[in-house]
Amino acid sequence: MSGMLLTGIGHLTTNLGEPIERGAVSIRDGHIAFAGAEADAPEQGPSDRLDCEGRAVIPGFVDAHTHLVFAGERSKEFESRLAGEPYTGGGILSTVESTRTSSTEELYDLASGRVRRMIANGTTTVEIKSGYGLDLDTELRLLEVATRLGETHPVTVKTTFLGAHTVSTEYRDDRDGYVELVVEEMLPRAVGLADYCDVFVEDGVFSVDQAERIFAAAASLGLPARVHADQLSRSGGAGLAARIGAASADHLDHVTEEDADALAAAGVSAVLVPGASFSLRSPQAPGPMLWEAGCTVALATDCNPGTSYVEAMGFVISLAVVQMGLTVDQAIWAATRGGALSLGLEDRGALAEGMQADLVVLDAPSPAHIPYRPATNHIWTVIQDGKQSYRRD
Amino acid sequence: MSGMLLTGIGHLTTNLGEPIERGAVSIRDGHIAFAGAEADAPEQGPSDRLDCEGRAVIPGFVDAHTHLVFAGERSKEFESRLAGEPYTGGGILSTVESTRTSSTEELYDLASGRVRRMIANGTTTVEIKSGYGLDLDTELRLLEVATRLGETHPVTVKTTFLGAHTVSTEYRDDRDGYVELVVEEMLPRAVGLADYCDVFVEDGVFSVDQAERIFAAAASLGLPARVHADQLSRSGGAGLAARIGAASADHLDHVTEEDADALAAAGVSAVLVPGASFSLRSPQAPGPMLWEAGCTVALATDCNPGTSYVEAMGFVISLAVVQMGLTVDQAIWAATRGGALSLGLEDRGALAEGMQADLVVLDAPSPAHIPYRPATNHIWTVIQDGKQSYRRD
Numbered sequence: 001m002s003g004m005l006l007t008g009i010g011h012l013t014t015n016l017g018e019p020i021e022r023g024a025v026s027i028r029d030g031h032i033a034f035a036g037a038e039a040d041a042p043e044q045g046p047s048d049r050l051d052c053e054g055r056a057v058i059p060g061f062v063d064a065h066t067h068l069v070f071a072g073e074r075s076k077e078f079e080s081r082l083a084g085e086p087y088t089g090g091g092i093l094s095t096v097e098s099t100r101t102s103s104t105e106e107l108y109d110l111a112s113g114r115v116r117r118m119i120a121n122g123t124t125t126v127e128i129k130s131g132y133g134l135d136l137d138t139e140l141r142l143l144e145v146a147t148r149l150g151e152t153h154p155v156t157v158k159t160t161f162l163g164a165h166t167v168s169t170e171y172r173d174d175r176d177g178y179v180e181l182v183v184e185e186m187l188p189r190a191v192g193l194a195d196y197c198d199v200f201v202e203d204g205v206f207s208v209d210q211a212e213r214i215f216a217a218a219a220s221l222g223l224p225a226r227v228h229a230d231q232l233s234r235s236g237g238a239g240l241a242a243r244i245g246a247a248s249a250d251h252l253d254h255v256t257e258e259d260a261d262a263l264a265a266a267g268v269s270a271v272l273v274p275g276a277s278f279s280l281r282s283p284q285a286p287g288p289m290l291w292e293a294g295c296t297v298a299l300a301t302d303c304n305p306g307t308s309y310v311e312a313m314g315f316v317i318s319l320a321v322v323q324m325g326l327t328v329d330q331a332i333w334a335a336t337r338g339g340a341l342s343l344g345l346e347d348r349g350a351l352a353e354g355m356q357a358d359l360v361v362l363d364a365p366s367p368a369h370i371p372y373r374p375a376t377n378h379i380w381t382v383i384q385d386g387k388q389s390y391r392r393d
Numbered sequence: 394m395s396g397m398l399l400t401g402i403g404h405l406t407t408n409l410g411e412p413i414e415r416g417a418v419s420i421r422d423g424h425i426a427f428a429g430a431e432a433d434a435p436e437q438g439p440s441d442r443l444d445c446e447g448r449a450v451i452p453g454f455v456d457a458h459t460h461l462v463f464a465g466e467r468s469k470e471f472e473s474r475l476a477g478e479p480y481t482g483g484g485i486l487s488t489v490e491s492t493r494t495s496s497t498e499e500l501y502d503l504a505s506g507r508v509r510r511m512i513a514n515g516t517t518t519v520e521i522k523s524g525y526g527l528d529l530d531t532e533l534r535l536l537e538v539a540t541r542l543g544e545t546h547p548v549t550v551k552t553t554f555l556g557a558h559t560v561s562t563e564y565r566d567d568r569d570g571y572v573e574l575v576v577e578e579m580l581p582r583a584v585g586l587a588d589y590c591d592v593f594v595e596d597g598v599f600s601v602d603q604a605e606r607i608f609a610a611a612a613s614l615g616l617p618a619r620v621h622a623d624q625l626s627r628s629g630g631a632g633l634a635a636r637i638g639a640a641s642a643d644h645l646d647h648v649t650e651e652d653a654d655a656l657a658a659a660g661v662s663a664v665l666v667p668g669a670s671f672s673l674r675s676p677q678a679p680g681p682m683l684w685e686a687g688c689t690v691a692l693a694t695d696c697n698p699g700t701s702y703v704e705a706m707g708f709v710i711s712l713a714v715v716q717m718g719l720t721v722d723q724a725i726w727a728a729t730r731g732g733a734l735s736l737g738l739e740d741r742g743a744l745a746e747g748m749q750a751d752l753v754v755l756d757a758p759s760p761a762h763i764p765y766r767p768a769t770n771h772i773w774t775v776i777q778d779g780k781q782s783y784r785r786d
Contacts, residue, residue, distance in 0.1 A: 073758075073762075073765075074765075075758075075759060075761040075762055075765040076761070078761065078764070078765045079720075079721060079761050079765075082714060082715070082718075082720075082764075083720070117769070121768075275767075275768070278715060278767070279715065279765075279767070281715060281716075309765055309766040309767075309769075310766070310767065310768045311766075311768060311769065312768035312769070314768070315767065315768035316768075321475060322475070322671060322672065322674060323674075325475075327472075327475075327476070328472060365466075365468075366468060368468040368469070368471065368472050369466075369468055371471070371475075372466075372467075372468040372471045372472075372672075372702055373702040373703070373704075374668075374671070374672070374702075374703065374708065375514075375668070375703045375704060375705040375707070375708035375709075376510070376702075376704065376705070377770070393786075
């Protein structure tokens with residue numbers, strides 16, 4: 001029976017009640033056996049001890065929206081966009097080109113580097129979408145790589161099929177034909193490899209009607225929906241997500257209070273990705289309004305080579321606090337428990353008896369130091385499934 | 394005779410002409426012996442070689458505005474400010490309290506950690522201000538610590554006396570008396586320890602008249618001026634800096650085109666600190682306008698515990714490009730050559746024969762990756778005065 005006892009925690013965020021000032025966490029067999037005041041910790045704890053010397057402990061980050069399996073980079077597109085070129089999602093096709101021509105091993109190696117940097121930045125669970133293949137073979141290879149990353153790295157991976165990321169070059173003049181391909185050929189083969197199905201709903205990408213068709217097919221195959229919704233305009237993605245009872249509606253830069261109420265009523269999580277709004281110089285999604293409306297708010301990196309080449313949840317939290325206006329406590333909750341709930345993972349994102357032992361020791365006295373010192377990686381130690389997955393030298 | 398030859402540079406920014414695609418740099422005795430196309434490199438280079446394998450090389454960062462010697466932290470003030478409390482500069486006094494009561498060794502150890510993290514983020518020259526003492530003894534201790542940091546770390550330190558950071562608690566009701574103290578008691582003792590004199594010119598802090606008196610006394614002692622100017626309002630600091638021919642005017646969030654023209658005509662460098670505007674949620678200084686006006690634009694961290702607890706110049710460059718609107722090339726120039734010129738260091742911030750060998754190898758194919766991947770520390774190797782000062786494991 002393996003275990004570990006963390007003592008001397010200066011600030012313990014359990015996500016269940018107020019932070020605890022002098023905390024301890026006991027871990028047994030990959031699960032939390034105790035999380036609370038050090039004075040209340042059971043005397044017979046595990047013999048493997050870690051003195052946190054006043055550092056803060058929070059649940060591990062759950063990054064609920066990434067596109068991290070791809071080849072190539074788009075720094076030149078980034079520069080031209082800042083010089084005035086508008087973003088319409090078109091650059092995706094250049095990543096599709098470099099991804100299709102890369103071997104599965106190359107894609108795995110590139111993605112593995114990103115996952116390892118994410119772990120070093122405190123991530124213990126990550127959602128990974130396909131979407132840079134746009135043909136059956138490559139989409140399946142991307143989902144296989146994503147699945148394999150979870151088997152070979154100390155991180156839980158949830159996979160999402162995003163064949164409808166954009167219309168492939170081959171189907172440029174037959175957009176409905178591409179939807180047909182996604183529904184008839186890709187989706188059935190994604191079953192067993194993907195946990196979710198996603199569609200980029202946006203003017204000029206996929207319409208609400210096209211998305212609805214894809215999500216209906218996915219639902220019939222047992223794949224719940226995650227929706228790229230209302231990122232560049234209020235194009236109806238959030239409304240659709242609420243109507244079909246999606247697991248999550250993501251981005252949401254342009255949602256209204258009416259949309260927020262509909263999402264909250266339908267139990268759809270709001271996954272916000274401030275790194276994309278930062279890089280695109282667009283206003284942040286209305287995080288505080290979504291929170292007030294009663295939505296389960298989650299934060300994610302949106303790690304992708306076009307609009308948010310971000311691997312660190314700490315940076316996302318800084319933007320959520322400084323630019324979006326969430327409080328530190330809300331942002332930490334959204335980056336941990338919110339992400340977990342959006343992925344249906346009730347057993348993590350909080351520190352209490354029985355939860356999976358995924359947590360981060362910050363090299364700081366409180367989580368407020370993440371946005372207070374926004375250019376610093378505050379991660380000291382990461383524990384995933386009860387085992388140390390990262391420790392700063 | 395010591396030396397090093399860097400080969401395989403995929404993108405060489407010399408700050409003297411266009412970037413070079415296949416570059417090499419040769420170093421001898423702490424100075425650049427050659428920087429240019431690999432094909433043109435002298436055949437008899439140093440035997441110690443570093444293959445950059447396509448990575449980008451840029452001059453080392455010159456961080457021209459920091460307050461990095463202090464004790465304590467102000468994350469709670471940061472949180473209340475984001476919750477709506479206005480910033481007026483008042484929090485400085487809480488840092489003064491914790492700094493005064495710390496021993497010189499404690500201050501040195503805390504500052505040493507910050508300097509080491511700066512070096513790991515590519516900084517090779519750093520300006521350090523006093524200003525958290527506000528009494529003779531502590532101000533001198535801060536300048537001594539700053540000087541010692543340059544002797545004990547692989548970094549060039551320039552020091553600035555900022556006794557007029559704010560009025561000390563003791564002189565709360567006798568602000569002119571405090572100016573008198575700065576001029577009569579502190580300034581003469583700062584000579585020999587400080588390279589520059591700075592004043593925080595702002596409504597409610599020091600007036601233009603008070604600052605002018607301090608700068609006149611400093612000039613008579615041989616200390617050129619750096620000016621905290623027009624950060625929170627257009628309070629006249631930039632105009633003063635131009636009038637007295639200061640070395641630099643810093644912050645400049647509220648300057649007009651008229652101010653910019655005056656600074657350019659007077660040869661005053663414009664030191665911009667986007668980390669402070671980011672943390673304060675205030676609009677960025679008009680970097681492109683200052684550049685167009687012909688100012689020498691520099692970028693700096695403003696590392697301080699109140700408004701910009703930032704140690705990484707990479708984060709500053711990301712903000713300068715994404716939020717302020719400088720191009721990548723302008724931002725890199727400002728973070729290297731611009732900072733050096735603002736500190737009168739003609740021999741660095743550019744890579745050419747005879748320059749001090751201060752440079753950074755990025756773990757990226759071009760400097761555009763700094764803002765393109767804004768949450769990543771891109772530093773692979775730092776060379777300062779011809780010697781490796783940091784190398785990623």
